[in-house]
Amino acid sequence: MIVCQKWVSLTPEAISQQLDAWREQWPALGVLALLPEAEKAALPVLQSACRERSVTLAGAVFPALIVDDRFVSTGVWLIGFERMPNHFLIPDLGTAAVDKLAQAIKAGRPEGQPTLFLVFDSMQPNVASILHRLHQAIGNCVGYAGVNAGSETFQPMPCLFDATQLVGQGALGLFLPEVSRVAVKHAYPVSKTLMRSTSAQGNRIDRIDNRPAFEVYRDVIAAEYGIALTHENFYDYAVHFPFGLVTAVDVLVRIPVAFNADGSLFCVGEVPPNSMLRLLKAAEAGDEACVTGLAQSLGLPQAGGEPMPLLTFYCAGRRMHLGEAAEREIAHLKALTAAPLVYGALSLGEIDQLEDLSIPRFHNAALVCLSQA
Secondary structure (H helix, E strand, O other), X not given: OEEEEEEEOOOHHHHHHHHHHHXXXXXXXXXXXXXXXXXXXXXXXXXXXXXXXXXXXXXXXXOOEXXXXXXXXXXXXXXXXXXXXXXXXXXXXXXXXXXXXXXXXXXXXXXXXXXXXXXXXXXXXXXXXXXXXXXXXXXXXXXXXXEEEXXXXXXXXXXXXXXXXXXXXXXXXXXXOOEEEEEEEOOOOEEEEEEEOOXXXXXXXXXXXXXXXXXXXXXXXXXXXXXXXXXXOHHHHHHHOOEEEEOOOOEXXXXXXXXXXXXXXXXXXXXXXXXXXXXXXXXXXXXXXXXXXXXXXXXXXXXXXXXXXXXXXXXXXXXXXXXXXXXXXXXXXXXXXXXXXXEEEEEOOEEEEEOOOOEEEEEOOOEEEEEEO
C-alpha cells in the first residue's frame, strides 16, 4: 500500500535524505516517481540513489507536477509503498503490444482483481485500440486506470523508467490492489450537431460526412459558436472545441492537435471509421460539474473516515484551455473531497474503465483520481 508521498528537490542530498528516512520505517520500500520534463536530465540522481539503497523504483516523465494546488516544473514526487507492488516496464511495444502486455499481466497479476495502473508513452499512437484488444485477450481479470506520459510538445522523448533504464514507446504497469476508487471525468458540454467520421485511420480523421474533416470542423464551429476558424488560428481554438466520440454510454473527448493540407485532422486518441462525433465546448472557468462528479464517484468525503491524500492526474490540454483557472479547479477538488493533499502530474491522455464491465477506455481532457482504501 502507499504509505507516504513527498515532493523533493532533485539533488543528491535531498533524495538520499528522504530515501534513508523512509527506509528506516519501511525496510522493503518501493517508490513510484513522477518527474517533470524540465528535470529529466537529473533522473540519474534518483536512479543512483535507489540502486545504492536497493529501493525498487518505477516512474515516468510528465509535462509538470501538481504541488500545493499548483503546477510546477521542478523537483520530483516520490510515492512510497510499504512494499513495491508487482509491476512491469516494457520498452518499445511495437506491433506486438497486446501480446507483450498480456504476457506481463498474466505473469505479474496478484490474486483477486487488482487495479492495473498503466502509463503509456504519449508517442504510442493507438492506445485506445491496444486497450480494447488487451481486454479481449485477458478478460476481466484486472480493473483499469492510467495515463499517458511524455512531453507536452508531443515530440518523441523517452519517458518511462526504473532504477537502471529510461525507455520510450513502451508501457509501465503497476498492480494496485489497495486502490478503493478510481474516478475519471471531463464534464464537457455537448453540441447539437451529430457527425460521422466517414473516413478515418488511427488518430487521423480524413473525412466527416463525406467531406474533408477540416471543412466540416470549421463549418460546425462557425454555426454553433460563431467562430471563423482558419488554418492560421487553428491552434488557438482547437483545444477549446474538441470532438466528442459518441459511445453507448457517454462521450469521449478527442482533441484535434494538427491538420494536413488535404483537410485531414489529427487528434489525441483514435477515432474509429464510421463512428459518430459531436462538437464539444471545453468547460468554462468556475464550472464545478467535473470536480463535483469526481467527489461523488470517489465517495468523498467519507463520513467517519480518515481523509486520505488524493493522487490526481490532470490533462495538459485541459490546463491549456483553462489557464490559471486549472489550479483553482484542483483547489476546489481538494476542498470537495476533504483530501489533506492533492498531488500528481499533468497527463497527455487518461484511462478509465466501464465500471460494471471492466472495459478500458482512453480519454482526453479528463482528471484521473485514485483514492486508497
